[in-house]
Amino acid sequence: MGHVEIPETDISGPAGLAEAPRPRTGGPRNRSVAPEKVWRAPKTAERDHAERPRARKRPDPRVPLLALTDLLGLGVPAWLVLRAGDQPGPLTAAASAALVWTGVRAARGRYTRGLPGESAGAPHGSLGDWLALIGVLAVLVALTGGGLDPATGVVALVPGLAVAVLAGAAGRWRPAARRGRRVLVVGEAEGLDRAVGLLNSRTDHPYRAVAVVPVGPAAPDCGTPVPGRIAPEFAEDDVSTVLGSAFAHDADLVLVTPGPQLDEDRLRRLAWGLHDGGLALCVLSELSGVAAARVRPAAAAGLTLLHVAPPLRRGAQALLKTVVDRAGAALGLLALAPVFFAVAVAVRLSSPGPVFHRQTRQGLHNRPFTMWKFRTMVADAESRREHLAAVNESEGPMFKMRRDPRVTRIGHALRRTSVDELPQLLNVLRGDMSLVGPRPPLPEEVSRYDERELRRLAVRPGLTGLWQVSGRSDLSWQETVSLDLWYVDNWSMATDMGLLARTVRAVTDGRGAY
Incomplete structure (x- = not known):
């Protein structure tokens, strides 16, 4: 079963299936959703294989445009700089550099459509290409x-990097890129519910589950449309059912949740048919909470292995983080000195x-230190806390209240803008904390921690x-812990820079600050 395609004359599936795109293209999509009735495509054996043309992916017209942008974006400025600098053979050197640049970008997969979770067009991806x-x-x-x-x-190569970063940013802001990928989830009911629940519970990823195809008779409980169902054991219509369901819901990515009823051979056959039909395939791993940068696939004895790198605790990035922390804190204290003075007077x-509130907190390896903040509460706030324990709005060990009566009028403004946290730059400079x-x-x-x-x-x-930057005090205790644990295991300097940038937006938004 190397190839399966739904014929144009097939009307046995959901309404609108004949008009569904085969394969996916970059053009506008029909967003109509098929009637929600369980459907099984006719068995492959009942179709006329001789008259079916092979499904082929049409080339993405953006690929040559992106390659041409890289070629000219590096070559032309490089030629101008080399010529202005009286360098020998500026045209030959610039042309050679431009060809190598496009070759490096092609070798690193920048001209193929990756999964949306991959940051091929992100600034650090282009920077890696440039260093190569x-x-x-x-x-x-x-x-x-x-x-x-x-x-x-x-210097002559710098404009090429800038053009690549800008082109990547423009690509990510296209309407299709912002919309993300429409995902059809295939698997046993329990796995479907888990996958769809996780995908739909968060918005910090580009995947959206639009339909599910259960394996076996069990009904999923995820509230997502079920346009098709495949049998518990291998059947000839597995691929056509999944393809038809994907086309009917305009999905361009199939996510498979492995289980006992989706063995190695069945998954391989499904992959053949999906790729022939122009659809991307993802297989859900039981490994969670691990950043993609820490995972490296490998093969051994016919097995697919995932090597998981340990979290960063020492090395060049850890040293760089320390340097950035100390330098950033020192510069911040100098630049914000007028703000410190104004806030101190207001408090x-x-x-x-x-003016300042000093409090013992637990730091690295549970070592205590004294943390500094601008005072936002009345002077006897700590003694009043025991009387407020009964109205704690957090289900965990953390204490928080939306309308804490101990917070002063100026304290509300400081908390909303997070200005009360600025004295902790002193803690960062001392090494007690990080940015x-x-x-x-x-x-x-x-x-009370476990x-x-x-x-x-x-x-x-x-x-x-x-x-x-993900909701601040509006998050539950378990959500807070999960986000912190993800950072502990997966932090990197690129992650830190992104979080610092997102902090500015979170502070100006003000939601969840109380």
Whole structure:
């Protein structure tokens, strides 16, 4: 069963199936949804194989345009810079660099449509390509004995990187890119419910489950349309049922949740048919909470293995994080000195008590330290907390209230803008905290942690973090812990830079701050 395609004259499936695109193209899509009735495609054996043309993917017209953009975006500026710098053979050198650039980008998969979770067009992806380009060109110059000035050569390549980053950003802002991928989920009912529930519970990914195809008689409970169903055992119409369901709901990605009824041979046959039909295929792994950058696939003895790299605890990135923390904190304290003075005066005049609030928190490896904040509560707030324990709105060890009566008028404004946290730059400068990381907990909170929650203390606490940009205090305790644990295991400098950028948007939004 190397190829299956739904014939144009087939009217046995859901309404609209004949007009469904085969295969997917970059053009506009028909968003009409088929009537929700369980459908099984006719058995493949009943179809006329001789008259079916083979499904072929049409080439994406954006691919040559992107390659041409890279070629000219690096070649033309490089030629101008080399010529202005009186370098030998500027045209030949620029043309060679442009060809190598497009070759590197092609080799690294920038001209193929990856899964939306892959950041091929992200700035750090283009930067990696650019560094690879410099390495290749350095080897070529050494072998040919070229007389180019290295500094001028590197400067000549910078515009090409800028063009690639801008082109990638433009691609991500296209309506089709922002819409993400429409996903058909295939698997046993329990796996379907889990996969659809997780996909639909969060919005920080580009996948949207539009329909499911259960394997076996059990009915899924995920509330998603069920346009088709396949038998518990292998059947000739497996592929045609999945293809028909995908086309009827305009899905361009099939996500398979493995189980006992989807064995190796059945999954392989399904992959053949889906790829022939122009659909992408993903197989759900039981591995969760691990960033893609930490996973490396390998094959051994006919098995597909996933190597999981350990979290970053030492090495170049850890050292760089420390340097960025200290330098960023020092620059922040200098730049924000006028803000510190203005806020200090406002706090002092608004209510009796000190300007700063000092509190013992637990840091890296559960070591205590003194954390600084601008005071946002009345002076005797700690003694009043016991009387408010009964109205704690958090189900975990953390205490929080939307309308805490201890917060002063100026304190509400400081909390909404997170300005009250700025004195923690002193803690970052001292090394007690980092710019990015889990929030530092109180000792009494840590005393109630279980083993899973204690892992939050495996890294330095941060001034901002993943849960602060994902809802702040509106999140439940378990959601907060899950986000912090993801960061503890998967942080990188690229992640930190992204979270710092998202923090600005979260602060200006103000939601979840109380």
